[in-house]
Amino acid sequence: MSRRLLIQGGHLVTMDPDLGDLPRADILVVDDRIAAIGPELPADDAEVVDAAGTVVIPGFVDTHRHTYQSLVRALLPSCTLGEFMGTIFNSVAPAYTPEFMRLGNHLGALDALDSGITTMVDWSPSETPEHADGAIEGLRSAGIRAMYAHGMPAGGQWWYRSELNHPADARRIRAEHFASDDSLLTMALALRQPGNVVDAVATHDWNLSRELGVRVSVHTAMRSGGATGSPIRELHRLGLLGPNTTFIHCTTTSDEEIAMIADSGGSVSIAPYVEMVMGHGLPRITAMLAHGVPPTLSVDTVTTSPGDMFTQLRTALALGRAEALPADPEGAFTPTLTHRDVLRLATIDGAAACGLDSRTGSLTPGKAADIVLVRADTIRTLPLRDPAGIVVSCADRADVDTVLVAGVPRKRAGRLVGVDLARLREQAATAHEAILASAGLGAA
DSSP states (O other): OOOEEEEEEEEEEOOOTTTOEEEEEEEEEETTEEEEEETTOOOTTOEEEEOTTEEEEEOEEEEEEOGGGGGGTTSSTTOOHHHHHHHIIIIIGGGOOHHHHHHHHHHHHHHHHHTTEEEEEEEEOOSSHHHHHHHHHHHHHHTOEEEEEEOOOOSGGGTSSBOOOOOTHHHHHHHHHOSOSSSSEEEEEEEOOBTTBOHHHHHHHHHHHHHHTOEEEEEEOOSSSSOOSOHHHHHHHTTOOOTTEEEEEOTTOOHHHHHHHHHHTOEEEEOHHHHHHHTSOOOOHHHHHHTTOOEEEOOBOTTTSOSSHHHHHHHHHHHHHHTTOOSSTTSOOOOOOOHHHHHHHTTHHHHHHTTOTTTSSSOOTTSBOOEEEEESSSTTTOSOSOHHHIIIIIOOGGGEEEEEETTEEEEETTEETTOOHHHHHHHHHHHHHHHHHHHTOOOO
């Protein structure tokens, strides 16, 4: 028997260009899909969700997060990129057991769901096959839609002019965990850019992604951390650019290289909050949009950033508009980036960067029921005038009332569904202490 849910009377911001915004409309969910959208849909035998007083949006898409690091949340709230990499690569990541990978990913995925993120790219290091299995199980048990990006161990031999190919365990993972591309969890490879690896390794790794039929996610072109230079030009020289690749950060990427990404059909993920705090460089939002490359949004790491998308939306909006400030203080300020633009980056553009835009990213009949209800009647959000403006400029995770992933409620009435928070809190605290002790970092 079909499971039917009627979300009734909300103000819909569909992010579907054919539907637009629909005040006081309904969404009929049948099983895992959006079956119909419109005013006063018949309830029949459906369970009714009263959406009056809410803005209904597609779930946010976080295009790059080191999810396992939820167990060391706020460890480095005001660090540099060099400090972050030294601490995480040299001390923290090696201290993770497979069980800590599972727990960290489970906790991090629940953090994302709580804030209205229904899809995420988990950029995940793998010290061993068991670590990879743990990370995947943590995502699966949380019920989030996720792209598991399989990475390599943290040791320096993997990162500095490395001659080591991507771990061959990727083939096992594809066969055992991701035989179908139609599940909530899909697979990508978390690769290293030219410069971090020699040309032969880059060629091997990108060819591996094509052999496996999976996407690539790669950190690229930052002010420090061994990722400067012109890696996109190098990938172009090697014939490796293509539509299956998402480039992360790109703060030192030239206009020429942005054009190469656009011509290849590739995509970009930025983490505006982290990039400024750690010193990756200023996100090139205006330049990317000018070349037709949407800079999709990501949290990156909760060692330094909040785990919600609202922070990234507001940071991206402020940065993108500040880029329009003229050198002449008397000159006209003529920004073009709007709140609706950044909301698109966090929804349908993010889904496209994961190759999932036919499945999620907008409220469209036939797509998966990845739906978020944001309260527009709290002290932070009332009165409701511009629903997209409320989401981008006013709301926060406390206003996220309901979250559905593939039609399954993961948050209802402001609370995560089926989560034993007391037990999770105890498990996370124990793991946190063990990781810091093993890493030699001690108590705060």
